[in-house]
Amino acid sequence: MRRGFPWARHAVLVLVSAVMLLPFYWVLKTAITDENIYAYPPRLTPLDPHLFNFVDVWYLIPFPRYLLNSVIVSALAVAGNVVLNALAGYALTRHFPAKRLVLLLLLSCMLIPFQATIIPAYLISARLGVLNTHLGLALPLLSTIVCIFIYKASFEAVPKSLIDAARIDGLSEWRIIATVLLPLSKPAIATNVILAFIWSWNSFMWPLIITRDAEMQTLPLGLARFLSYLEDTTGALYAFVVMVLLPGILVFLMAQKEFIRGLTSGATKG
Amino acid sequence: MATVSLRQVRKAFGGVEVVHGVDLEIADGEFVVLVGPSGCGKSTILRMVAGLEDITSGEIAIDGAVVNERDPKDRDIAMVFQDYALYPHMSVAENMAFSLRYRGVGKPEIRRRVEEAASILDIAHLLARRPRELSGGQRQRVAMGRAIVRDPKVFLFDEPLSNLDAKLRVQMRTEIKRLRDRLRATTIYVTHDQVEAMTLADRIVVMQGGHIQQVGTPEEIYDTPATSFVAGFMGAPAMxxxxxxxxxxxxxxxxxxxxxxxxxxxxxxxxxxxxxxxxxxxxxxxxxxxxxxxxxxxxxxxxxxxxxxxxxxxxxxxxxxxxxxxxxxxxxxxxxxxxxxxxxxxxxxxxxxxxxx
Known part of the structure; x- marks a missing residue:
C-alpha cells in the first residue's frame, strides 16, 4: 500500500462513489416527488416528497402478482444454481476422461449469447410441457457456467487431504459436497445466490417469450406493460423501478462481503 | 488390530511406474516406518493401503482379507495427515466425533470415546475450540485423537510431524512414542526423517525410487545397512x-x-x-x-x-x-x-x- 495523501485518495473515492450513486438517487427522488426530469436547472433536493406513486403502482397494475412470480422464479433459479452448480463444480475438480474437452466446451458455451439459444430453449420447454409455468420461467436459469467455475475454484482451494479424510471417515461423494465442501465455500455460495438472483430477477426476454397470460408475468414484463398503460407518469414509473430494484439491492447488501470474496478467490494466492 | 500384507504391489501414474512390485508383511500390533527421500513412493504406498489410490497391480490385504476393491471407509483404517486435515468449520469435538457419527455409533458412546481420546492426548480443554484457534502441536494432537476414537484395525501416519518446528517435532515424537506403547496398534508411519524412523519403529522400511532397499529393526538398519543408499540415508550425520x-x-x-x-x-x-x-x-x-x-x-x-x-x-x-x-x-x-x-x-x-x- 502506498503511503501519503490519504485524504486525496478518499476524495477521489468519494467522487467516484457519488457518480455511481447519483442515478439511483435521482430515480428515488423522482419517485417520491413527481418532478419533471427534464426541468432546468435540476433541483438536487426533493420538493414535497410523498409515497402516492408507490401506492399507484401497487394498485394500478397486479404488482403483487408480478412480485410473487418474480420471487418464485428467482427462488427456483437461486436454488438451482446453488445446488446444480456445486455438483458440476465438484465434478470438474475430479479427474475423468476428456476433462479438458468438457472444460473447453463449457468455456466456449459461455461465448454464445442467450438470445441465440432462445429458440431451442423454447422448443425444449414446450416438449417438457413447462411453457407458461414458473418452472419453465426458471428452467434456462437453473445453472450458469460462470457460477460453476466459481464453485470449481472454491472447491479446488479446499486442501485435498480434507476430502481424503472425509473419504476415510466414510462419507459418500454427495456427503463430501454437502458437509465438507459447501460449508467451506460460503463466498462461492453467496456469489451464486447474488448472480442467479440478479439474472433471474432482471430477466426480460425469456419471460416475454414463454409466458402467455398476464398471471404468469414477472416484474420486468410488468414494467413494460406499465409503460404502455400510462403517459407522463415518470414519478410512478420510477417508483416501479425502485420497487423492482429494492430486493436485488437488499440481497446484494446481505451477501456482499462473501460475494466479493467469492469473485476474487483463486485470483490471488494466499 | 490386524496384519497388513503387500504382495507385488505396483503403482503407475500414466505410463510412469513409481512403485515397483513391493512386498511387505506387517505383523499384528507392529509399528512400521516407511522412510526414504521425496519421491521414493512411501506416501503412495500409504495411500494405496488407505484406498485413496488405486493399485495398478498386486494385492493389499488387511487382516488376511484382500482390500484392493474396498473403499477407504470399508478398510477400517484411520489416517493422520501431514497438514492435519481437520475440518475448519467444526469444533475439535465435532472433528473427532465426525466419522463415528457416520458409522451409526450412539451419542453416549461417541461422547465417551471422544473424552477418552482427549484425555489420553491432553486436549480435553480444547474440545470446544475450532482448529484455527489451536497451535500446530495441538492440531496434530486433535488429528491423532480423531484417529484414536475410531479404534481402527490399522493406523496410518503420513509425515505427521513435518509441518511442526524442530522443537515441537521432538516433543510430538516423544508423544507418539508414548501413544504407540500405550495403544500397541498396527501402524504404518511414513516419514523422510530418519531420526523419527529410528526412534519410533519396531521395523524400518527404507525405500528408494519405488523399491524397498531394506527392511529391518532400527539396530539392523544402523549396524548392517544392506546397501550404500541405506548407509548414507540412515544416521545423523550420515555414514x-x-x-x-x-x-x-x-x-x-x-x-x-x-x-x-x-x-x-x-x-x-x-x-x-x-x-x-x-x-x-x-x-x-x-x-x-x-x-x-x-x-x-x-x-x-x-x-x-x-x-x-x-x-x-x-x-x-x-x-x-x-x-x-x-x-x-x-x-x-x-x-x-x-x-x-x-x-x-x-x-x-x-x-x-x-x-x-
Missing part, C-alpha cells in the same frame, strides 16, 4: 562413503590408510568398492596419543561446534570425511585431526550395485 579398494587383506582409503579386514572379506581382494565409515565410530586421538589401530590423519576443512560435541569435516585426499569429535578438541579449519578406526566398524559396499559385501 561416510568413500571410494576404496581391498589390497593385502585390508581396505585402503583414498589417502592410503589401510584398515585390516576380517578373513571373510579377503575374497574381494583387488576389487574397487565403497568403504563406509560412521562418523561417530571414528575415535578422536589427541595429537601424540599412542594407538594400535589404523589411524587417519587429515586436515579439518569445516568445524561445527554443537556444544556437546563438534562436527568436523576433514579433507581426505580430496574426499570429505565427516566425524564427530569431543567438544573443543578441534577449534579451527586447518588443524590436523587424528582418528583411530576400529576394524569392525568398516562397511564395504559394491561400487556398482551398492550392495553390502
Amino acid at each position: 561416510n562413503l568413500l571410494p576404496g579398494a581391498i589390497a593385502g587383506g585390508a581396505a585402503v582409503l583414498p589417502d592410503g590408510t589401510a584398515i585390516p579386514l576380517p578373513p571373510d572379506a579377503h575374497g574381494y581382494e583387488g576389487e574397487a568398492l565403497v568403504i563406509g565409515l560412521r562418523p561417530e565410530r571414528l575415535g578422536y586421538l589427541a595429537p601424540d596419543a599412542p594407538t594400535d589401530r589404523p589411524v587417519i590423519d587429515a586436515p579439518a576443512v569445516v568445524v561445527e561446534p554443537l556444544g556437546s560435541e563438534t562436527l568436523v569435516t576433514l579433507d581426505l585426499a580430496g574426499h570429505a570425511l565427516h566425524v564427530k569429535v569431543p567438544p573443543r578438541s578441534v577449534r579451527r579449519p586447518g588443524e590436523r585431526v587424528r582418528l583411530a578406526i576400529a576394524p569392525d566398524s568398516v562397511h564395504l559396499f559394491d561400487r556398482d550395485t551398492g550392495r553390502r559385501l
Whole structure:
C-alpha cells in the first residue's frame, strides 16, 4: 500500500462513489416527488416528497402478482444454481476422461449469447410441457457456467487431504459436497445466490417469450406493460423501478462481503 | 488390530511406474516406518493401503482379507495427515466425533470415546475450540485423537510431524512414542526423517525410487545397512562413503590408510568398492596419543561446534570425511585431526550395485 495523501485518495473515492450513486438517487427522488426530469436547472433536493406513486403502482397494475412470480422464479433459479452448480463444480475438480474437452466446451458455451439459444430453449420447454409455468420461467436459469467455475475454484482451494479424510471417515461423494465442501465455500455460495438472483430477477426476454397470460408475468414484463398503460407518469414509473430494484439491492447488501470474496478467490494466492 | 500384507504391489501414474512390485508383511500390533527421500513412493504406498489410490497391480490385504476393491471407509483404517486435515468449520469435538457419527455409533458412546481420546492426548480443554484457534502441536494432537476414537484395525501416519518446528517435532515424537506403547496398534508411519524412523519403529522400511532397499529393526538398519543408499540415508550425520579398494587383506582409503579386514572379506581382494565409515565410530586421538589401530590423519576443512560435541569435516585426499569429535578438541579449519578406526566398524559396499559385501 502506498503511503501519503490519504485524504486525496478518499476524495477521489468519494467522487467516484457519488457518480455511481447519483442515478439511483435521482430515480428515488423522482419517485417520491413527481418532478419533471427534464426541468432546468435540476433541483438536487426533493420538493414535497410523498409515497402516492408507490401506492399507484401497487394498485394500478397486479404488482403483487408480478412480485410473487418474480420471487418464485428467482427462488427456483437461486436454488438451482446453488445446488446444480456445486455438483458440476465438484465434478470438474475430479479427474475423468476428456476433462479438458468438457472444460473447453463449457468455456466456449459461455461465448454464445442467450438470445441465440432462445429458440431451442423454447422448443425444449414446450416438449417438457413447462411453457407458461414458473418452472419453465426458471428452467434456462437453473445453472450458469460462470457460477460453476466459481464453485470449481472454491472447491479446488479446499486442501485435498480434507476430502481424503472425509473419504476415510466414510462419507459418500454427495456427503463430501454437502458437509465438507459447501460449508467451506460460503463466498462461492453467496456469489451464486447474488448472480442467479440478479439474472433471474432482471430477466426480460425469456419471460416475454414463454409466458402467455398476464398471471404468469414477472416484474420486468410488468414494467413494460406499465409503460404502455400510462403517459407522463415518470414519478410512478420510477417508483416501479425502485420497487423492482429494492430486493436485488437488499440481497446484494446481505451477501456482499462473501460475494466479493467469492469473485476474487483463486485470483490471488494466499 | 490386524496384519497388513503387500504382495507385488505396483503403482503407475500414466505410463510412469513409481512403485515397483513391493512386498511387505506387517505383523499384528507392529509399528512400521516407511522412510526414504521425496519421491521414493512411501506416501503412495500409504495411500494405496488407505484406498485413496488405486493399485495398478498386486494385492493389499488387511487382516488376511484382500482390500484392493474396498473403499477407504470399508478398510477400517484411520489416517493422520501431514497438514492435519481437520475440518475448519467444526469444533475439535465435532472433528473427532465426525466419522463415528457416520458409522451409526450412539451419542453416549461417541461422547465417551471422544473424552477418552482427549484425555489420553491432553486436549480435553480444547474440545470446544475450532482448529484455527489451536497451535500446530495441538492440531496434530486433535488429528491423532480423531484417529484414536475410531479404534481402527490399522493406523496410518503420513509425515505427521513435518509441518511442526524442530522443537515441537521432538516433543510430538516423544508423544507418539508414548501413544504407540500405550495403544500397541498396527501402524504404518511414513516419514523422510530418519531420526523419527529410528526412534519410533519396531521395523524400518527404507525405500528408494519405488523399491524397498531394506527392511529391518532400527539396530539392523544402523549396524548392517544392506546397501550404500541405506548407509548414507540412515544416521545423523550420515555414514561416510568413500571410494576404496581391498589390497593385502585390508581396505585402503583414498589417502592410503589401510584398515585390516576380517578373513571373510579377503575374497574381494583387488576389487574397487565403497568403504563406509560412521562418523561417530571414528575415535578422536589427541595429537601424540599412542594407538594400535589404523589411524587417519587429515586436515579439518569445516568445524561445527554443537556444544556437546563438534562436527568436523576433514579433507581426505580430496574426499570429505565427516566425524564427530569431543567438544573443543578441534577449534579451527586447518588443524590436523587424528582418528583411530576400529576394524569392525568398516562397511564395504559394491561400487556398482551398492550392495553390502
